[in-house]
Amino acid sequence: MAAKPKLAVYKFASCDGCQLSLLDAEDELLAVADVVEIAYFLEARTAVQEGPYDVGLVEGSITTKHDVERIKEVRKQCRFLVTIGACATAGGIQALRNWRDVNDFISHVYAHPEYINTLKTSTPVAEHVFVDFELRGCPINKKQLVELVAALVHGRKPRVPTYSVCVECKRRDTVCVAVARGIACLGPVTQAGCGAICPSYYRECFGCYGPKENANSMSLGQHYLAAGKPSMQLVRLLRNFNGHAADFATASTALETANK
Amino acid sequence: MTKRIVIDPVTRIEGHAKITVYLNDQNEVSDARFHVAEFRGFEKFCEGRPYTEMAGITSRVCGICPVSHLIASVKAGDAIMAVDIPPAAEKLRRLMNLGQIVQSHALSFFHLSSPDLLLGFDSPPEKRHIFGVAGVDPKLARSGIRLRQFGQEIIEALGGQKIHPAWTTPGGVRGPLDEDECKRLRGWIDEAMSTTQAAITLFKSLVGKYQEEVNSFGTFKSLFMGLVADDGTWENYGGRLRFVDQDRKIVADKIDPADYQEYIGEVVEPYSYLKSPYYKPLGYPDGIYRVGPLARLKLCEQMGTPLADKELAEFRNLGEELTTSSFYYHYARLVEVIACIERVAQLVDDPDIRSPDFRAYAGVNRLEGVGCSEAPRGTLFHHYHVDRDGIIQKVDLLIATGQNNLAMNRTVAQIAKHFIRNGKATDGILNRLEAGVRAYDPCLSCSTHAVGMMPLIVDLVDPSGNVVRQWKRDG
Numbered sequence: 186m187a188a189k190p191k192l193a194v195y196k197f198a199s200c201d202g203c204q205l206s207l208l209d210a211e212d213e214l215l216a217v218a219d220v221v222e223i224a225y226f227l228e229a230r231t232a233v234q235e236g237p238y239d240v241g242l243v244e245g246s247i248t249t250k251h252d253v254e255r256i257k258e259v260r261k262q263c264r265f266l267v268t269i270g271a272c273a274t275a276g277g278i279q280a281l282r283n284w285r286d287v288n289d290f291i292s293h294v295y296a297h298p299e300y301i302n303t304l305k306t307s308t309p310v311a312e313h314v315f316v317d318f319e320l321r322g323c324p325i326n327k328k329q330l331v332e333l334v335a336a337l338v339h340g341r342k343p344r345v346p347t348y349s350v351c352v353e354c355k356r357r358d359t360v361c362v363a364v365a366r367g368i369a370c371l372g373p374v375t376q377a378g379c380g381a382i383c384p385s386y387y388r389e390c391f392g393c394y395g396p397k398e399n400a401n402s403m404s405l406g407q408h409y410l411a412a413g414k415p416s417m418q419l420v421r422l423l424r425n426f427n428g429h430a431a432d433f434a435t436a437s438t439a440l441e442t443a444n445k
Numbered sequence: 446m447t448k449r450i451v452i453d454p455v456t457r458i459e460g461h462a463k464i465t466v467y468l469n470d471q472n473e474v475s476d477a478r479f480h481v482a483e484f485r486g487f488e489k490f491c492e493g494r495p496y497t498e499m500a501g502i503t504s505r506v507c508g509i510c511p512v513s514h515l516i517a518s519v520k521a522g523d524a525i526m527a528v529d530i531p532p533a534a535e536k537l538r539r540l541m542n543l544g545q546i547v548q549s550h551a552l553s554f555f556h557l558s559s560p561d562l563l564l565g566f567d568s569p570p571e572k573r574h575i576f577g578v579a580g581v582d583p584k585l586a587r588s589g590i591r592l593r594q595f596g597q598e599i600i601e602a603l604g605g606q607k608i609h610p611a612w613t614t615p616g617g618v619r620g621p622l623d624e625d626e627c628k629r630l631r632g633w634i635d636e637a638m639s640t641t642q643a644a645i646t647l648f649k650s651l652v653g654k655y656q657e658e659v660n661s662f663g664t665f666k667s668l669f670m671g672l673v674a675d676d677g678t679w680e681n682y683g684g685r686l687r688f689v690d691q692d693r694k695i696v697a698d699k700i701d702p703a704d705y706q707e708y709i710g711e712v713v714e715p716y717s718y719l720k721s722p723y724y725k726p727l728g729y730p731d732g733i734y735r736v737g738p739l740a741r742l743k744l745c746e747q748m749g750t751p752l753a754d755k756e757l758a759e760f761r762n763l764g765e766e767l768t769t770s771s772f773y774y775h776y777a778r779l780v781e782v783i784a785c786i787e788r789v790a791q792l793v794d795d796p797d798i799r800s801p802d803f804r805a806y807a808g809v810n811r812l813e814g815v816g817c818s819e820a821p822r823g824t825l826f827h828h829y830h831v832d833r834d835g836i837i838q839k840v841d842l843l844i845a846t847g848q849n850n851l852a853m854n855r856t857v858a859q860i861a862k863h864f865i866r867n868g869k870a871t872d873g874i875l876n877r878l879e880a881g882v883r884a885y886d887p888c889l890s891c892s893t894h895a896v897g898m899m900p901l902i903v904d905l906v907d908p909s910g911n912v913v914r915q916w917k918r919d920g
Binding site: 278380386425 | 498506
């Protein structure tokens with residue numbers, strides 16, 4: 186890659202938290218600005234440099250017809266396209282609309298629903314264009330973001346773990362909330378990256394980083410069902426920020442169907 | 446027929462937005478509007494979830510002020526449980542909210558607005574960003590980034606991560622603050638204070654250059670609303686609502702936030718997803734009010750800490766008329782940062798924040814709850830209805846940026862009328878329009894709780910229907 190690669194940051198439907206993680210890398214921020222040219226980042230600057238860009242970071246999910254067209258343009262502009270966060274990678278919390286009638290949403294909130302032009306679903310970027318790398322999390326971990334930028338500058342693969350949150354609990358000596366407290370926890374099927382924060386506060390993992398490699402959430406769901414957890418509780422647990430991710434979605438749909 | 450100038454989207458504010466300027470046949474500005482065009486639908490998809498999950502879900506409304514949503518949400522949860530939370534829990538939540546205000550205000554001042562103030566509204570756009578500031582004044586950029594980090598690290602110390610920390614819960618919080626963290630934060634207080642003082646000095650030295658902007662960035666009569674303690678001290682977590690007018694005369698006081706719907710009405714304008722709230726007794730649109738740092742300074746009697754009170758006295762000396770300009774939001778933000786740092790310094794020395802009694806437990810004891818707190822941008826309300834099992838039946842979120850909607854519209858209209866002549870707008874003028882909105886530090890992800898684009902027309906059309914110009918910077 187060139188000595189000073191050009192970086193672009195794009196936003197689709199999201200809360201802005203992931204792109205702000207770039208600003209959150211306070212100690213690294215000015216160093217990052219030294220090694221990459223931040224060529225397109227509306228949140229932080231006004232002027233925009235012309236593409237194409239070496240790396241495009243995409244935050245947010247695809248929720249409008251305009252988004253569908255725009256993400257194709259973004260793909261054309263970027264040599265490497267990386268999704269950052271649960272919205273871009275899995276559709277985000279707003280993908281909960283995929284199980285509901287979106288028109289019902291709109292008429293509830295707005296007096297003039299005819300002005301609102303939105304798709305029925307919120308979908309991940311990868312359902313529309315090829316994605317080179319996914320950075321997980323709701324929000325992403327800034328250390329992983331800095332690692333990603335560093336890896337791309339040096340032309341190597343980013344070192345991001347693909348094992349489960351359970352490994353992180355063991356590392357920080359957190360006693361298992363599922364085993365010791367009988368809490369239904371998604372840790373065993375969720376990719377690591379957050380540092381296993383929630384179990385350290387005695388609460389369940391709710392899957393911010395999405396399904397890990399080869400996760401089998403249905404099997405975990407069966408285990409919790411057998412332990413007496415209500416199936417709708419498990420459905421809700423799976424339907425959070427990564428509810429639309431394939432493995433979580435398959436399991437939650439199966440559990441919901443079984444409940445009916 | 447009118448023609449339109451559209452800026453789309455507004456850069457350096459959070460979320461998606463556009464500005465449309467309407468020209469008449471004489472090429473003069475007849476009106477201007479600020480639009481928001483994102484829709485995500487939080488109020489609806491929260492239905493069917495337990496109220497205990499609401500903090501985690503609604504914090505995803507916004508990655509800039511997730512803590513504000515966490516706090517309003519768990520306060521609504523406290524109301525549903527009908528509990529008084531332990532003193533340690535309140536202090537810890539307060540500490541996190543102070544961290545939130547510091548980081549958000551630092552982001553607003555240093556990262557987003559200092560490029561305009563330091564480099565000028567007419568400076569080349571390719572320089573007008575935090576890295577441009579770093580080129581001119583590396584110390585300022587560096588210290589501003591560090592000040593935001595101070596706020597973010599308070600949040601991280603308490604909640605485990607800076608954005609969307611899963612730590613507050615109905616009934617209290619999930620853990621105390623350990624002594625090592627207190628020590629680390631204590632060691633940072635002096636630096637944070639001197640950065641903020643330097644920023645205030647900078648603002649005061651620069652404001653003289655921008656008299657034209659001061660006089661056109663939202664100088665109009667309006668009400669101001671926010672939380673205030675019963676003794677009139679500046680608040681951000683507890684207290685009751687107060688409305689004052691532009692002369693600081695109290696219009697309504699000691700309102701229980703749970704009764705907000707008796708005082709605040711909302712209209713929906715077709716041009717924006719944002720609802721326009723107004724003070725009901727005055728009706729719409731006369732009931733226009735502003736929230737946020739400027740409002741909180743207007744309506745309090747004192748900040749309650751020495752350095753902030755000293756600064757408040759200077760602010761008052763400027764006179765009420767001058768500080769009715771929304772340009773002074775920037776100054777108010779910095780005064781609040783001083784107050785926050787002083788309060789953080791008090792709280793990290795308070796033994797209560799290491800108390801093991803930080804959470805109250807209870808079931809559903811009320812079927813309705815309102816949670817209210819001051820987000821960096823203004824007063825935030827979460828209003829939930831639940832069933833006996835605590836499952837959400839109905840959600841209303843009244844967001845700070847939404848409450849400033851009418852004021853932001855009036856501000857862009859004022860700026861457009863003042864600066865645009867003969868239908869000609871330079872980049873500097875367009876930047877002023879954006880900056881007028883940016884003064885309110887709007888958080889548009891929040892305010893629309895949004896996903897989807899309104900089919901807003903982004904043409905610039907002259908009286909004969911030709912596209913004259915369009916400033917389109919796709920988000």
